[in-house]
Amino acid sequence: MSDIFSDLFPKIGRSEFIDRYWPNTYYYENGELQRLNTFIHELLDIQPTTLLDILECEVDVLSNDGSRYSFVSAKDSKPFYDQAESMIYIKDLSQFSCINTMISQLSDAIGIDRKYIYCEGFLAKKGVRVDTHFDHETNFMIQLTGEKDWQVAINNDLPNPLKAFFVNNPNRFYDHGKHPYTGERLPSEMPIDHQSFVVYPGTVTYLPRGYWHNTYTHSDSFSIGIVIDPPTNIELFTSVLKSNLLKSELARKHPLYKPNSEHQFDNDINKLKKEIINEINNISSKDLYQYLNKN
Ligand SMILES: [Fe+2]
DSSP states (O other): OOOHHHHHOTTTHHHHIIIIITTTSOEEEOOOGGGGHHHHGGGTTOOHHHHHHHOOSOEEEEETTSOEEEESSGGGGHHHHHTTSEEEEEOOOTTSHHHHHHHHHHHHHHTOOGGGEEEEEEEEOTTOEEEEEEOSSEEEEEEEESOEEEEEEOOOSSSSOSSOEETTOTTSSSSTTBOTTTOOBOOSSOOTTOEEEEEOTTOEEEEOTTOEEEEEESSOEEEEEEEEOOOOHHHHHHHHHHHHHTTSHHHHOOOOOOTTOHHHHHHHHHHHHHHHHHHHHHOOHHHHHHHHHHO
């Protein structure tokens, strides 16, 4: 069966990509950009400053020192691009129909509803470094113009993170760079067992969720990333559980009781526990999958 993976990774094809790499192992493949024409043709001949003029989404400007600023209007970020010190992070390229085609095909290939998939873009002049970080989503990155160094490493420090973490901005989503569940300090640099490679126009890099990575542009660079960000298993499970439980009068009750009647609250909670256990046992993975694709 042919699908988008055969276009992204023609050397290994769909079955090898699925067997060996999807979803936990990184992979990159160099190749002719032309093979991806269906998915990117509207973006190929646009100059970066023209792109920033026509974009209908917000952008963020990421500087080497870890600072980050949002611009509601993309064209206001142009001075930062021209100063050649910053990465312009484009949040949503769905105004381009070729991008929507790619999202639909990827959605079909992985069986995840397209509402959990979007496309972002990255513009940077020569000499821009994006410091070591991990993201919380699964990514397919396509290099359109320019060359970039990449370093990547598996994330054994915080698998399946819920938030991105930048070593040069450790307070953004984390308390002084601490692991949210153990309190230990997260690393302040790329793990020593990282891999290095260079991407060129046409290179596609598959970056599993949470992988450590950093980049450095050798020349003016434009790349896009298809991002897959579905709910977590626990979000899915608790959403279905809550929606089933809300049919129960007891579950919908406010905790309002007469003074000195803690035993009534205690009774209600014990009854509710039984209802919750009953509902938990009734939920099947099929229910969760249906919920995932209709909400
Ligand atoms: Fe990233």
